[in-house]
Amino acid sequence: MSLLTVDSLDAGYGELQILYDVDLFVDDAEYVTVVGPNGAGKSTVMKSVFGLTTYMGGSIEYQGVEISGLDPEEIIHEGVGYVPQTDNVFAPLSVRENLEMGAYIRDSVPEAAFEQVYDRFPILRERADQEAGTLSGGQRQMLAMGRALMLDPDLLLLDEPSAGLAPDLVDEMFDRIDRITDAGTAVLMVEQNAKEALRRCDRGYVLVNGRNRYVDSGEALLDDEQVRRDFLGG
Template sequence: MSILSVENLDAGYRDLQVLSDIDTGEYVTIVGPNGAGKSTVMKSIFGLTHHMGGSIVYQGTNIEANNPEENVHQGLAYVPQSNNVFPPLSVQENLEMGGYILDRLPEDTLQVVFNRFPILEERQQQEAGSMSGGQRQMLAMGRAVMIDPALILLDEPSAGIAPDLVDEMFDNIDRIVESGTAVLMIEQNAKEALSRCDRGYVFVNGENRYTNTGEQLLDDKQIRKEFLGG
């Protein structure tokens, strides 16, 4: 079942970007050079840019005119690359903010998040601003899953994370997908992302240049040469 389809999105570039249907529970990665339009597409889906043309269909409904709050209420979550936690609040308070749209948090919601991100349970009373970059990224993802979203948008989740935490971060994303949540991710660590995802897109100069399974994109000599460092 298709959960997201983006067609003829006009994001101010020379060409138009297209994302084929993303299915429920699918893991999709967008890679490409800086300035290719990756983050703009992500922000457009979530309602953070001025819509200039094209369609964005989420769970069968056109959402291109939606604002972010409306999209959150429809089960769409977004984790930006930076400034994605509330520094003065504790870990637990940050997570509770993630469920603000719910009338009442189910009793086991926090524990579900702690099971996925054990470090958050250990540090639930710690101020978010005192955590490392990798821990803040896990907190931001944990907050996003508080509403049990159908789709999570992740913008460069490995950016600024210490190398020894990158694998753990990707493992956490794997577990989110395994739980049935679809993930659409932009990622600078292209080789690792493509090795784990179901499907990948390579954006170049504002257009979707290549689409295939992550494995097939990694095996393509031309793509490896041009975008993956050989």
């Protein structure tokens, strides 16, 4: 049984359907990437798994339990973390307060949870008392991921983690995601930097117009001449 199974998913916003019969799965500790042209529905897949879209049909199962129709708080309780592309930190709050918000469903937050995040992102320890809004773009992205990891989820959803980062920070961000998966957390990621995402992931999906177009290992998709020509710039 896969950790996450999306089967024949139809979803959108209000009455506007974006996804049509989308299938994908993520196994334990697996690194899966969704790529495709702008407007393909990539972020809608992510938001649908996290209960942020209008569910129209199909199924979404997490650890064998149907989660389509659940709200985000219920999905967090199931063991899923989510990092949106924008507005992903509370700017007026300190770094530590942001991390506390990541574990808001707990009555109290054990210090070990902070330490685990600080070990993954040492800069957050250094900036623990600093307002999140004053961090650099790369540091804010680390904080957003750290907050989502405060409950030690089995699956982390990442929506365009490299968006807006300076080119010299993109490799560092991908390296940190690699370490998250190496530590046993499965990752489902939507990413604009398709070549680098496919180079690092276990399996990739190419979405076009809200539908599955290709699925294979990241390496195989990079080697596919049609995929390279149509979606990766040759």
